[in-house]
Amino acid sequence: MHRSATVQVTSEPELIEKAKRGDPLAFESLYNTHKRRVYSLCLRMTGNTEDAEELTQEAFLQLFRKIESFRGDAAFSTWLHRLTVNLVLMRFRKKGLITTSLDEPISSENDSGASREIGVQDEMLNGTVDRLVLENAIQSLPAGYRMVFYLHDVEGYEHKEIAGIMGCSVGNCKSQLHKARMKLRQTLVRRTSAVQEPR
Numbered sequence: 001m002h003r004s005a006t007v008q009v010t011s012e013p014e015l016i017e018k019a020k021r022g023d024p025l026a027f028e029s030l031y032n033t034h035k036r037r038v039y040s041l042c043l044r045m046t047g048n049t050e051d052a053e054e055l056t057q058e059a060f061l062q063l064f065r066k067i068e069s070f071r072g073d074a075a076f077s078t079w080l081h082r083l084t085v086n087l088v089l090m091r092f093r094k095k096g097l098i099t100t101s102l103d104e105p106i107s108s109e110n111d112s113g114a115s116r117e118i119g120v121q122d123e124m125l126n127g128t129v130d131r132l133v134l135e136n137a138i139q140s141l142p143a144g145y146r147m148v149f150y151l152h153d154v155e156g157y158e159h160k161e162i163a164g165i166m167g168c169s170v171g172n173c174k175s176q177l178h179k180a181r182m183k184l185r186q187t188l189v190r191r192t193s194a195v196q197e198p199r
Helices: 012-020 024-046 049-069 076-095 131-139 143-154 159-166 170-196
Strands: none
Touching (some): 012 024, 024 049, 024 143, 076 143, 143 159, 143 170
C-alpha cells in the first residue's frame, strides 16, 4: 500500500499557511526550496563563505519568527529576498563595514574625461567583461560601494528602494553607484591590461 500523502505535492501558498501555523515540515520545505538562493545572495553581498553560511541560517531564523507577517502583497521569494538583504545590511552596520561616506562628493579624478550621467547603465560593465573577472572586481569594492552596485545593477532595485534600505537620499544613492562603477572600471582596466601584457 502506497502512502501517497507523504509524497503529495503541496503548493507554496499552502506551505506558507502551514508554516504560519507552526508546521515544521512545511517550514523545512520552504527552507529547502529557497536556501540556495538566499545563500547565493548572502555570498554575493558579503564575499565571504563563512559569513554567507551564518547569514543564511540567520535569515531562516528570522523567517521562522516573522512568517506570520507575510501577507502575500508581493511574491514570497521577493519578501524573503528583502528580509535577507536587510539582515545583511544590519550585519554590515554592526561591524562598521559600510564606511564610505554617502555624502562624499564625486571626484573627476581618474575619469576618462567623458561626461557620464549618474544613475544610468554603463555599457562597459554590461556583457563586455568576463563574468568571473567582473565578480572578482565587484568583491574588491569597498562594502558600501559593493552594496549599492549589487542592489541596483545586479538585483535590479530602484534608486528609491536602495535609498530606503541604505538610509540615504536618492541623490546620494546615485552618487554612490556612480563612484562604484568608476572604481570598477579602473579595476577592470588594470586587470585587463595585466592579462594582455606580454611576458
